[in-house]
Amino acid sequence: MVKLRVKVGGSYTDLSIANCNDEAHPIEFDAPDFKGRAVVRIKDFVGITNDSSEPIYNSDYFYGRNRRFSLQIEGRFKREWDGQQVYFGTDFDQPVDLPDGFEMMLKIARYIDPVVRTSLTTDGKPWILSPLVSSINTMAAWRPQDTKLPSPPPTPRPSMDLTRSFSMSENVTGAVSSAWGFLGKFKRGNRSSVMSFSNTASNNEKGGLSSDATSRSTSSDQVDKIRRSNGTISPAPETPRDLSTIASPATPQPGTPSSSTDSADWKENSPENTTTAIEEGSMPLGQWRQHIDEDTTFFLPGKPSMSTSQRRKHFQTEQSRTDFVYNKDLVYGFEFFSPHMDFNTGNIKMALSLNVLKYLNGQPVRYICRTLDGKTVFWAVQFEFVEDEE
Secondary structure, three states: EEEEEEEEOOOOOOEEEEOOOOEEEEEEEOOOOEEEEEEEEOOOOOOOOOOOOOOOOHHHHOOOOOOEEEEEEEEEEEEEEEEOOEEEEEEOOOOOOOOHHHHHHHHHHHHHOOOOOOOOOOOOOEEEEEEEEHOEEEEEEEEEOOOOOOOOOOOOOOOHHHHOOOEEOOOHHHHHHHHHHHHOOOOOOOOOOOOOOHHHHHOOOOOOHHHHHHHHHHHHHHHHHHHOOOOOOOOOOOOOOOOOOOOOOOOOOOOOOOOOOOOHHHHHOOOOOOOOOOOOOOOOOOOOOOHHHHHHHOOOOOOOOHHHHHHHHHHHOOHHHHOOEEEOOEEEEEEEOOEEEEOOEEEEOOOEEEOOOOHOOOOOOEEEEOOOOOOEEEEEEEOOOOOOOO
């Protein structure tokens, strides 16, 4: 029987098996250019664990969200890189079988996201990549010594679940992207993507999603929480593993009563003004944050806090990406998610439903953060479909 095995690490080869949905115990790794840790969430996970224990079937994370998996990475770059050097996407070690119409999808992708880069030769190692800072779903940064994220004025907007804002395209684009839905998603209207093809704001000529769409998404999540507390939403199936240890972080988040909302407090605690010393030669990551909200406070100082779409629009120009530098003194948090790919089975559920395994020639699906030339890898998450040994 084929089962899913997920591996995480800081290179192509130095990877550790992750216990999916174990949000309290991230996989840690220390690569030459990035020190980090990661949690992978898979809805209805029934795959392989790193200690042969029963898998954690689900996570509260999926309540009220149209998502089937999530990758959450946080860590520190060991030297400065600019936004034009660090890419995120999918790559393979061997050629893959491209489905009919894939070239049409790429043409649309390049129109939507002019900065997406591809190499799909049949005799090479194919990849599809886009700058991390302009493509990732959620991005935030904080200092390793922080126990909470200070709230800049104005309070940051929550990260938007873009998959809730538009219905899926049912034309040929939807059919073609079904075949490689783990690479991204096209949507009706602005046909924005949720991963390496993403360029949400640049496609929307009116400046991204409307505030009404954003409020609807936020309100929906709040309603879901209220309904769960009232018992009107059924809990996930009980899992063999005790989930009581997976608690929400005690750290107050921006906008809560215990968070500072004073501008002077934020300026005093900004990276430029901090005097807390970090031991030379060490690279602490600080407190693990089980959830990440979009927050541009620390990596875009001096600018108003941006939403996801605003951040993506800001970094669509090469000049903005070149001017931006990943600060090695900050911890960065990233999250990528998608509603289409069921990694338990390899099935993609969009306008069409099909199994992606036949296109991969036995290869895993790998999400990678790397330089464009592939000589430097920051982190990798690999989904392998293997025969269960039992």
